Amino acid sequence: MSADQGKRMAAEAAMEYVEENTVIGVGTGSTVNLFIDALADMKARIDGTISSSEASTARLRKHGIPVLDLNEVGTLPLYVDGADESTRFLQLIKGGGGALTREKIVAAASERFICVADESKLVDVLGGFPLPVEVIPMARSYVARELVKLGGRPELRSGFTTDNGNIILDVHGLKIMEPIKLEQQINNIPGVVTNGLFALRPADLLLLGSADGVRKLTAE
Numbered sequence: 001m002s003a004d005q006g007k008r009m010a011a012e013a014a015m016e017y018v019e020e021n022t023v024i025g026v027g028t029g030s031t032v033n034l035f036i037d038a039l040a041d042m043k044a045r046i047d048g049t050i051s052s053s054e055a056s057t058a059r060l061r062k063h064g065i066p067v068l069d070l071n072e073v074g075t076l077p078l079y080v081d082g083a084d085e086s087t088r089f090l091q092l093i094k095g096g097g098g099a100l101t102r103e104k105i106v107a108a109a110s111e112r113f114i115c116v117a118d119e120s121k122l123v124d125v126l127g128g129f130p131l132p133v134e135v136i137p138m139a140r141s142y143v144a145r146e147l148v149k150l151g152g153r154p155e156l157r158s159g160f161t162t163d164n165g166n167i168i169l170d171v172h173g174l175k176i177m178e179p180i181k182l183e184q185q186i187n188n189i190p191g192v193v194t195n196g197l198f199a200l201r202p203a204d205l206l207l208l209g210s211a212d213g214v215r216k217l218t219a220e
């Protein structure tokens with residue numbers, strides 16, 4: 001079974017959790033794109049969406065799905081997003097698409113975070129995927145030096161600017177044994193907007209598309 005098939009299975013399985021007459025938080029990436037396409041079928045029965053990126057906003061609007069302002073709605077019942085890596089504790093690395101900051105905001109503002117992914121994303125230890133860190137441009141060199149002190153090898157994501165006008169440093173070579181601690185340490189570096197560890201606010205449910213069907217994991 002291909003990764004794309006696994007992504008589609010997970011994305012479509014998430015539709016089971018979408019309730020009528022609610023506002024849905026929508027993440028970013030190729031798996032979420034499949035969720036958006038499925039969501040289009042019930043666009044008349046939801047109150048709208050909160051988008052985590054300009055790319056998702058464009059796809060939602062192309063389908064005629066309303067995109068609302070987070071400041072105009074209260075707590076969201078549901079947020080659906082992908083991940084680059086997940087542990088069995090549902091702590092994640094996200095931000096491969098560079099949308100980590102808005103994704104973290106929408107996840108924080110949601111009661112339930114369902115992560116959709118193919119089974120290749122499940123790992124024992126986070127860090128095989130380079131950890132994205134969104135940084136204010138003038139702080140690039142300083143933040144990079146601080147990330148080296150934490151044991152990583154930061155690389156500038158070349159030619160990329162986030163939706164917030166910032167840069168991304170992808171941090172290679174980390175073996176993340178204490179995700180909550182590292183998430184806090186990196187976020188405490190002046191100039192860091194946020195990093196792609198979702199450990200303080202992990203997912204609540206992981207839907208993994210696999211050859212055996214959709215596996216449902218909750219934090220152990």
Ligand SMILES: O=C(CO)[C@H](O)[C@H](O)COP(=O)(O)O
Nearest residue numbers: 029030031082095096097099
């Ligand atoms: O965090 C993300 C974007 O910032 C994505 O959720 C993550 O990169 C997974 O993407 P895909 O579904 O394409 O594998």
